[in-house]
Amino acid sequence: MANVSEQIKKDISDNDVVLYMKGTPVQPMCGFSAMAVQILSHMGVKFKGVNVLEDANLRQGIKEFANWPTIPQLYVKGEFVGGCDIMREMYESGELEELMKTKSVAVSAG
């Protein structure tokens, strides 16, 4: 498990925006992951999608890492932001865009 946690730490420090999800950004395998991808794509935010279905250790490890029981999980600049409900709420209120700007992450959609 230590390796999984180190891998996650590396992923979220090497990439500005990371979405742990079921399936891939092109082919999400779960409605919640699909919604998360849609929000980020709509905002024009570049992100790394990590498919937890390809790695059982990661699928469990990511839940323990953030003390968060569900997938998807969004990380921005190494910090856990939330799951898809929180992403949706923050997107609708404009907070998500605000967060990206605060963290100096490029957003192309206005």
Added chain:
Amino acid sequence: MAMDANEIERLIKATFPDAKVEIIDMAGDGDHYAATVTTAAFKGKSRVQQHQMVYAALKGSMGGALHALALTTQVPAEA
């Protein structure tokens, strides 16, 4: 592996006795719910913390017996 809406409400209220809990069975299959939880216990907590508090109240059911719970958390207007 489905879970009854009343059981979800009972677990949440066991932890937050003042909570107002609204649960909608989204798919009618007892497995995909949307819940709105309003309690003064959320005051001053971040959204992540609020959701973690609800997940903790559900005692590990989330992601297990309970596959999908779309969660909205709120602090009472007068709290």
